[in-house]
Amino acid sequence: MRAVVAARGGNRSGADAVATWQTGFPFAVDFAGGYPRYRPHAGAAVLLARREIDVALLVGSPAGVPQAVAAALGQVTTIAIGPRASAAPFRPTVAIDTGVAGIHEGGTAFRMDDLALPLRPALSGPAVAADVVRALAARLMKGRS
Amino acid sequence: MSKTRLRIAGGVVYDPANDGGADGGIRDVCIEDGRIVAELPRDAPKLDARGMVVMAGGVDIHSHIAGSSVNHGRRLLPEEHAADPAPAPPLADPDAIPRSGTGGTIPTTFTTGYRYAALGYTTAMEAAVAPLAARQAHAELDDTPIIDAGLFTLLGNDDYLLRQIAAGEAARARDYAAWVLSAAGGYAIKIVNPGGVERWKAGGRNVTGLDDAVGSGAVTPRRILETLADAANALELPHPVHIHCNNLGQAGNATTTLETMRALAGRRAHFTHLQFHSYGGERGKSWKSAAKEVIEHVNAHPEVSVDVGQVMFGPATTLTADAPVEYLLHASSGRRWVNVDVELETGCGIVPYSYKEQAAVASLQWAVGLELFLLAKDPWRVVLSTDHPNGGSFLSYPELIRLLMDRSHRDECLKRVNQKLVAGSALADGLAREYTLSEIATVTRAAPARLLGLKHKGHLGVGADADVTVYANDADRAKMFSTPRHVIKGGVLVVEEGQLRRAPTGRRLRVQPGYDRAVTRDLKRWFDGYACVSFENYPAAELGE
Numbered sequence: 001m002r003a004v005v006a007a008r009g010g011n012r013s014g015a016d017a018v019a020t021w022q023t024g025f026p027f028a029v030d031f032a033g034g035y036p037r038y039r040p041h042a043g044a045a046v047l048l049a050r051r052e053i054d055v056a057l058l059v060g061s062p063a064g065v066p067q068a069v070a071a072a073l074g075q076v077t078t079i080a081i082g083p084r085a086s087a088a089p090f091r092p093t094v095a096i097d098t099g100v101a102g103i104h105e106g107g108t109a110f111r112m113d114d115l116a117l118p119l120r121p122a123l124s125g126p127a128v129a130a131d132v133v134r135a136l137a138a139r140l141m142k143g144r145s
Numbered sequence: 146m147s148k149t150r151l152r153i154a155g156g157v158v159y160d161p162a163n164d165g166g167a168d169g170g171i172r173d174v175c176i177e178d179g180r181i182v183a184e185l186p187r188d189a190p191k192l193d194a195r196g197m198v199v200m201a202g203g204v205d206i207h208s209h210i211a212g213s214s215v216n217h218g219r220r221l222l223p224e225e226h227a228a229d230p231a232p233a234p235p236l237a238d239p240d241a242i243p244r245s246g247t248g249g250t251i252p253t254t255f256t257t258g259y260r261y262a263a264l265g266y267t268t269a270m271e272a273a274v275a276p277l278a279a280r281q282a283h284a285e286l287d288d289t290p291i292i293d294a295g296l297f298t299l300l301g302n303d304d305y306l307l308r309q310i311a312a313g314e315a316a317r318a319r320d321y322a323a324w325v326l327s328a329a330g331g332y333a334i335k336i337v338n339p340g341g342v343e344r345w346k347a348g349g350r351n352v353t354g355l356d357d358a359v360g361s362g363a364v365t366p367r368r369i370l371e372t373l374a375d376a377a378n379a380l381e382l383p384h385p386v387h388i389h390c391n392n393l394g395q396a397g398n399a400t401t402t403l404e405t406m407r408a409l410a411g412r413r414a415h416f417t418h419l420q421f422h423s424y425g426g427e428r429g430k431s432w433k434s435a436a437k438e439v440i441e442h443v444n445a446h447p448e449v450s451v452d453v454g455q456v457m458f459g460p461a462t463t464l465t466a467d468a469p470v471e472y473l474l475h476a477s478s479g480r481r482w483v484n485v486d487v488e489l490e491t492g493c494g495i496v497p498y499s500y501k502e503q504a505a506v507a508s509l510q511w512a513v514g515l516e517l518f519l520l521a522k523d524p525w526r527v528v529l530s531t532d533h534p535n536g537g538s539f540l541s542y543p544e545l546i547r548l549l550m551d552r553s554h555r556d557e558c559l560k561r562v563n564q565k566l567v568a569g570s571a572l573a574d575g576l577a578r579e580y581t582l583s584e585i586a587t588v589t590r591a592a593p594a595r596l597l598g599l600k601h602k603g604h605l606g607v608g609a610d611a612d613v614t615v616y617a618n619d620a621d622r623a624k625m626f627s628t629p630r631h632v633i634k635g636g637v638l639v640v641e642e643g644q645l646r647r648a649p650t651g652r653r654l655r656v657q658p659g660y661d662r663a664v665t666r667d668l669k670r671w672f673d674g675y676a677c678v679s680f681e682n683y684p685a686a687e688l689g690e
Contacts (some may be wrong), residue, residue, distance in 0.1 A: 024226030024247035
């Protein structure tokens, strides 16, 4: 399996910080070897173009995905989890619409100077993205054993 | 919670908090529901520890493992991470999700938890977190499994605090310290280079002595130290004020260190990484060891405790709120660096580093640390640390233990180091002392737990947390302490036959001292006027009542 972090828009500083504390690298992390490897020159667009990708999992708003990546995502099986995921131009194979962080769901966002701030929901909304991802992970673990 | 029971049977038990430092007696250690109990039924599950050494889980009083400064350090070190992959451990629980990561001098969060546990350590204190950055530090600790952990809250260069000192408002300063500890979810008050970071950030020079003015002449390092030491003691915090003195790493800084200890005479205070503060000679001219003078003062003053901050040869990453020191280190080493101005609160600097046997100053630093250990009279007040990752990784503790326990090994190492500055030191003159296993148990678990005020940790008495490490007895103490046979955390067998098998969530250690709520009215005005975060969004943890 190969996973990529396609960061654009949204909580980029937060994604960078979490990827760094969990893997030692800020983005373009490859887990195919069973541990994190840094492949800054083989990001999502490159791997998709090389057709190395079997399935793409996109978490977050698809609206910010660069056009080149979005076009390539249309060529592979794609699971999109995020606000208005079902409206993504690349037509995900599976789309799960979620709320928007800071509007429908709480959490933590990082300011661009790397300061973590609390998000509080103001409205109730659709499924919470983190809950969806956790539920999927739990099912996968069950399937594994 | 289920009734988990375990009898650790027939091991040689070193429990200096309860056995008075006796030389290891054979007895069973019984565990039920995460605690040590007096006895268990005969049919309770048994762990055969015959011939092995049993101690409480290790307690690290001073380490840097979580928070935005640590994470900046990780960003600086991609080549270290690439060179030290850490595949996910094969955990026994099918529902557990084991996590891969990377190591080096600043491992990733999951790997940090796994590696501490595999070393027999079950508690660690993250020693420097700015309150503004506490939310991230807690998030990183949430991703650091197994170990119980707390944060020390940086206050020695805090603008609001310094203004209270300038105004002579000691009670307000104490209330603020209590509020900010609660808001940051902190465990103890940390002072780093009191006043020096603030003065340097404001465009001036670092302070050089205790009576240098910091902005207002009413604010000096001495006043900051007194105010916060008194606050910690008045608030009855479990750990006294935790002090990184002025002039870290400078030749001749022992004068400042001793002056700081005298300034706080009669007050409980902990002086951290003392090795970095025990140099003689003269700034810019000469270096020598002043370990003997400094440790003699410590020996004679029971209100003082220290951790050593030993330097170990090999790679390290220097990482501190003492931003001016890191500026100098970057300038002298030419290594890549990070420097951060943490707004109203503190600074932060990071420079990767390497201590080499061939280098004169690194060899002196190595010798000074060993002198402090070997000349210390009371192991309950002089405890083990490398100031991870500043003096070396926590993974080097086993080699440090060997240096303390094995004189012939130590003497061999001494022959290899650069002799230029070491000649004439107490170590070069020959220190015969060898630490006993009981003394090692004291400086690595019993004493740090007692100094931290963690009554349920560092010992194996009835009611203590069931954090236990079982070592195969080996004459090579480095080997023995690097690969424990079994580690139990909170009653869960996390390391079994030398393999990490379980990774339960660790607990957070924090304090919630009381304060006069009038301080929060003033703080709201302060936040409105100066802070980049609203008062409501500032606390990283639930505030106490």
